[in-house]
Amino acid sequence: MSPPRFTPDTVALCWRDALDLWDVRVQLSPPEPHVPFRPDADHANEPLAYIDLAKRQVFVHFELLHDMGAAGSLTAVLAHEIGHHARFPHTLGWDAELRVQEQRLIPGLKQSLTNLFYDLQVNEVVGRTHAAALAEVYRGFQRVRGEGTSPLFFFYLAIYEELWGLPPGQLAPAAQEAPMEARFPGLRAEARMFAQTFYALPSPRLQFLYFCATFIRYIDSPEETTFSLPLGGDVSLPDEDDLDAAIHGSGRWDDALEEAKERGWLGGEGSSAGETPDVLSTIHRVTHHLPGSGGGKLRRALVGKHYRRLVNQHVLKLPSAPSKPEPYLRTTPEAWEYGDDPSSIDWTLTVLSQGHLAAVSPLRRELEADLPPPSELGVPSVEIYLDTSGSMPNPQVQFNNMTLAAQVLSASAIRKKATVKGVIYSDGNPSVSPWMYDEDTASDFLLGHIGGGTRYPFDLLESLSRERPDAMRVIISDSDFLSNVSGGGNMRRLVEATRRSRALVAFLLLPDEHQARQVLAPALAERRFRLVVVTWLSDFGPAAVALSRALLEN
Numbered sequence: 001m002s003p004p005r006f007t008p009d010t011v012a013l014c015w016r017d018a019l020d021l022w023d024v025r026v027q028l029s030p031p032e033p034h035v036p037f038r039p040d041a042d043h044a045n046e047p048l049a050y051i052d053l054a055k056r057q058v059f060v061h062f063e064l065l066h067d068m069g070a071a072g073s074l075t076a077v078l079a080h081e082i083g084h085h086a087r088f089p090h091t092l093g094w095d096a097e098l099r100v101q102e103q104r105l106i107p108g109l110k111q112s113l114t115n116l117f118y119d120l121q122v123n124e125v126v127g128r129t130h131a132a133a134l135a136e137v138y139r140g141f142q143r144v145r146g147e148g149t150s151p152l153f154f155f156y157l158a159i160y161e162e163l164w165g166l167p168p169g170q171l172a173p174a175a176q177e178a179p180m181e182a183r184f185p186g187l188r189a190e191a192r193m194f195a196q197t198f199y200a201l202p203s204p205r206l207q208f209l210y211f212c213a214t215f216i217r218y219i220d221s222p223e224e225t226t227f228s229l230p231l232g233g234d235v236s237l238p239d240e241d242d243l244d245a246a247i248h249g250s251g252r253w254d255d256a257l258e259e260a261k262e263r264g265w266l267g268g269e270g271s272s273a274g275e276t277p278d279v280l281s282t283i284h285r286v287t288h289h290l291p292g293s294g295g296g297k298l299r300r301a302l303v304g305k306h307y308r309r310l311v312n313q314h315v316l317k318l319p320s321a322p323s324k325p326e327p328y329l330r331t332t333p334e335a336w337e338y339g340d341d342p343s344s345i346d347w348t349l350t351v352l353s354q355g356h357l358a359a360v361s362p363l364r365r366e367l368e369a370d371l372p373p374p375s376e377l378g379v380p381s382v383e384i385y386l387d388t389s390g391s392m393p394n395p396q397v398q399f400n401n402m403t404l405a406a407q408v409l410s411a412s413a414i415r416k417k418a419t420v421k422g423v424i425y426s427d428g429n430p431s432v433s434p435w436m437y438d439e440d441t442a443s444d445f446l447l448g449h450i451g452g453g454t455r456y457p458f459d460l461l462e463s464l465s466r467e468r469p470d471a472m473r474v475i476i477s478d479s480d481f482l483s484n485v486s487g488g489g490n491m492r493r494l495v496e497a498t499r500r501s502r503a504l505v506a507f508l509l510l511p512d513e514h515q516a517r518q519v520l521a522p523a524l525a526e527r528r529f530r531l532v533v534v535t536w537l538s539d540f541g542p543a544a545v546a547l548s549r550a551l552l553e554n
Contacts, residue, residue, distance in 0.1 A: 014078055015078055018075050018082055021075075021082075021130075028057070028085060031058040032058070032059055033060065034046065034049075034060060034061040048060070049080070049081050050081070051084065058082075067144055068230075070140040075133065077133075084122055092238040097250075097252075099112050104282060108288075109223075110224060111227065120198065138230060145228070150225075152219055155187060157171040159194050162195040163195040184218065205256035206260065248309070280396070283299055307443060308439075308440075314541055333365045344364040347362070349365070380552075381421070381470075381472070382409065382410070382472045383423065383471055384406050384420065386424045387425065387475075388450045390451045402477075404540060404541050405476055406476055407443055408541060411442075413552060414437055414439045420435070421435050421471075425450065430457045432460070433445045454484065456481055469500045470502050471501060474504075479509075479510055485520065501528060504529050508531070509534055
């Protein structure tokens with residue numbers, strides 16, 4: 001329950017005053033009390049105020065505001081939240097742009113600085129009439145948190161002291177003034193210069209570049225920097241589509257970056273700020289600091305989108321079908337037993353067939369691939385064997401031309417309504433996909449990486465050629481394949497698999513093809529075997545386009 005001071009009439013009055021400050025009409029519901037996210041948590045770690053954009057509802061932690069000794073600052077807090085929504089909206093797309101740029105300017109940054117940036121924009125306007133109230137919030141925040149003030153947050157508070165004309169020590173702890181000035185000579189002067197410069201800059205992009213270039217000095221270790229803000233709880237994380245658009249739309253920042261360099265904010269010895277990293281490096285920087293498995297999943301999704309863009313530069317994008325086919329079908333229902341995978345339960349079928357007994361006697365149905373016959377539509381199936389040994393870079397970290405070639409072949413086949421099976425191999429335990437006819441699924445699979453030595457899986461080639469005769473098979477590798485095929489009975493297996501295939505292509509990176517023709521002479525005697533040699537890695541993409549046309553065009 002809210003403290004007695006925050007009566008409905010008081011809250012309503014503060015809400016009207018906050019709206020009047022911005023003189024705008026907003027589609028937001030009047031503030032409601034914040035419900036703790038975790039009832040057992042210390043409320044000092046809960047957000048003070050935020051907007052739920054899905055519900056367009058403003059929430060305020062009235063109890064925390066009271067404990068901070070800033071109950072009289074409610075109007076300023078509400079005006080701050082309205083400002084984020086009405087004057088300085090931080091859309092997910094815009095936030096993604098900022099996160100991409102800050103990782104380029106401050107590589108390895110663990111926690112995004114965008115909340116600091118947004119609050120600096122909003123608080124300048126709100127502080128014109130409510131500076132004392134905002135200052136009380138920041139003082140109260142430090143009291144309830146009871147933690148030491150980091151250099152980053154100290155400098156941030158010093159900026160507000162300069163902006164609002166407060167004596168040093170009114171917000172930034174007075175006891176830390178001398179030690180901070182000794183550690184960061186000119187800190188107070190830099191805070192004054194920031195307050196005079198930041199708000200005079202003509203564009204938010206230029207503001208953000210100046211912000212990052214200034215604040216980086218006060219970050220001890222980007223990989224470990226964390227902080228919390230009293231008014232920074234309502235910025236949602238952008239998703240993969242937002243980040244993908246930001247990464248590939250970074251050209252919008254070119255003019256701002258050029259001006260920032262001319263002003264002397266970026267670059268300098270030991271700095272990577274003046275560099276323009278490639279797309280995969282940017283993706284790694286944006287995702288590697290995320291906790292748990294989320295960063296890996298997001299990185300793989302962004303890398304997949306990048307490779308699909310490259311594929312589309314080589315392969316004509318056909319109009320999509322009205323609906324994507326379902327690559328899996330349910331099997332015959334069986335009784336679900338304790339210990340079986342709960343996700344295999346078909347609750348719809350269970351309720352329809354079992355009625356009241358559904359909860360105690362569920363039915364399960366496994367998924368199996370819905371494979372069209374090889375001859376459907378007259379298009380052959382395609383097997384792609386991709387060498388991912390240690391000599392090949394991990395395609396998620398460094399651009400891999402062989403992976404691009406595999407993606408081009410896969411996309412070309414699927415756009416011709418063919419099914420594709422992928423095999424990525426190194427020195428053992430190759431990874432084998434099911435038959436796929438969804439382009440995104442195939443693309444994601446081919447981004448896998450194993451590393452290590454190179455040993456082509458001839459036993460797998462032999463079994464798959466028996467399992468699916470008349471499929472086309474393409475081996476993407478380098479000179480290591482020639483060494484592999486020369487050992488044991490591998491040449492015999494290659495020849496037999498060729499005879500069982502519609503075509504078998506060795507797509508190899510070699511300085512010249514003379515040695516390859518000598519080694520592969522028995523296979524080349526077969527009319528269904530083809531040798532395609534590329535001399536340079538950069539030739540793989542265009543060569544894959546030509547190869548897919550030769551194999552798939554009728």
